[in-house]
Amino acid sequence: xxxxxxxxxxxxxxxxxxxxxxxxxxxxxxxxxxxxxxxxxxxxxxxxxxxxxxxxxxxxxxxxxxxxxxxxxxxxxxxxxxxxxxxxxxxxxxxxxxxxxxxxxxxxxxxxxxxxxxxxxxxxxxxxxxxxxxxxxx
Numbered sequence: 001x002x003x004x005x006x007x008x009x010x011x012x013x014x015x016x017x018x019x020x021x022x023x024x025x026x027x028x029x030x031x032x033x034x035x036x037x038x039x040x041x042x043x044x045x046x047x048x049x050x051x052x053x054x055x056x057x058x059x060x061x062x063x064x065x066x067x068x069x070x071x072x073x074x075x076x077x078x079x080x081x082x083x084x085x086x087x088x089x090x091x092x093x094x095x096x097x098x099x100x101x102x103x104x105x106x107x108x109x110x111x112x113x114x115x116x117x118x119x120x121x122x123x124x125x126x127x128x129x130x131x132x133x134x135x136x137x138x
Contacts, residue, residue: 003055004137005047006086007039008032008079009121012129019078020124029085030078038132039117045109050134051094064104068094072133079133086137093135099127 009020022036034040044052048061051068055061071083071093083090098121106114124130 002138003042003047003052005040005042005050006082006090006135006137007037007050008082008133009038009124010076010079010131010133011124012131013125017072017074017076017131019076020130021078023078030081032082038120039113041112043110043113045107046113047136049104049106049110049113050096052092052136059109061107061109062105064096064100065094068092070094071135072131075133083133083135086135089137090135091137093133095131095133097128098122098124098130098132101132102127 010017011020012018021032021038023030023032039046044055045059045061048055048059049064051063051065056063072095083093101118101121121130121132
């Protein structure tokens with residue numbers, strides 16, 4: 001599989017969405033190091049659950065929402081900048097509230113995401129005030 005996921009975490013505080021990721025600056029570019037990412041595995045089952053239509057058809061995994069929503073208009077500047085770096089190559093842009101992710105009936109094929117990533121996201125606040133912003137690239 002030559003598809004990659006870009007997953008960023010935001011929390012709502014002080015009246016706006018703010019990054020929850022750990023960013024560094026390298027050669028004038030802000031980025032999240034692979035070791036600091038919440039999720040970066042290439043897993044077709046998780047990709048299907050998070051809205052990648054090809055993998056949804058291929059695996060039969062039920063997506064969290066019926067189709068990608070696009071990027072949130074109110075996303076934080078760091079995530080917006082990260083997406084701009086992939087403009088033209090990014091696709092399947094969408095976002096999920098933690099409450100939606102927690103309410104989903106996750107396939108056992110997504111066990112690592114369900115059992116490792118979701119509990120870590122809970123530490124950032126109330127489920128309706130934490131979200132992930134996602135897109136894919138080849």
